[in-house]
Amino acid sequence: MSSPTDPDFAARLGEIPDPAGSASPRLELRLPSLPVAPTRQVVRSRRFAALVGGLAWLGIHLAVYGVRTDLKGLPFTYVAAQIVLPVLLATGSLFVALGAGRLGLGLKIGLISTLAVLGPASFCVIALGAPVPHAPEPGSLIGTVLCFDITVAWVAVPLLCAAITLRGAFAAGARWRSALVGAGIGLFAGATMNLHCPAVAPAHMLFGHGLAVVIGAVLGGLALVLRARA
């Protein structure tokens, strides 16, 4: 089925009569009493606190667990692909998800959905496909599960902060925008884990570090949206 071009479109639709007519009823507000709702200033402060809290959560854990010992010996391209790129994607994801757009209803949904899929996907593809800088250590299932557990915990707390502070934030495109927030948080957590864990085996990188990024995006699209939709 093909649709007509823009100039004809509104005129064509005008052929259909309006069942509601032009009469607009006189409405009265029947709400008993409006609950206390946060003002813009409060919302901004809470978001800033959530951002700082989320970054502090990751930063403190990284400081406690320590930065990987082989960081100085890693090739620049490896560091750029495994750490710098996810951080850039995460920052971009959060900016795009929270961007007001032309009408205050968010940026274009195509951009948001593409980024929500491509961010975690690129992390996983790089984890699996990037050339390893040195011979991988023998595979350990426990080590992979441990990394996965820690990365999921690193995703969970900032996601909870987002759920608290983004209540009713997305009037339109809520599912994709929430998924993008989840993806952004996941990418930050994944990059932090890549900065901590010295393992380079592709399977470990994918399941230990990358899977939590995907889970972040999925949780955003399925759970965060329930709070974030206005």
Next chain:
Amino acid sequence: MTSLDQSVPNPAPPAERTLEAQIEASSLDRAMTRYAEGHDAAFGEIFTVVAPRLHAFLRRLCGSPELAHDLTQETFLRMHRARGTFAPGNAVVPWAYAIARNCFVSHARSLKFRKARNSLDIADHELAAGLESNAEEATAARQSAELVERTLAQMSVTNREAFVLIRFEGQSVAAAAQILGASEGAVKLRAFRAYEVLRAALKSAETEGDSQRS
């Protein structure tokens, strides 16, 4: 073009809005900005202007004035809760439409709505069957409007909301796409699908009426 088409004026496109309407919209947006900053008194101003538009929008989506009234109230409650997230300097009406649409979608998904919808359909059919009027044109127009309402109710929510926003609420394809959280191409296609279904229903009713008269 049928007599009905001539009797129903097309909505003015956004570009042809009067200066008065633009001033009203700008004052409304300023009121919303004040309200988002914590000036509770601005709520009344917003409600007075936006509520009738939201009611009409929801009435077209759900087909029931009573339900539309309830959903309008719920929309304002959600707008109040989310006031701090309203992006400053933007228009309040598209934002309110998006929230109203969310209210309708969550209501449409509930079992309660499905039950109400069934009883509403029966009521509509009874009303259509019992129509009697001396003025033939007025009757034809009313029957067509009811046919449009029934056909809208039977089509998918995604097609219906796209059509209603563009045809009846005077939103551009780009604005409707933003409100619905979909791409412009998808919204245009959905509205066009709805238009084709409605046009076919009206044509078939017209042919039926002609054959009955002859």
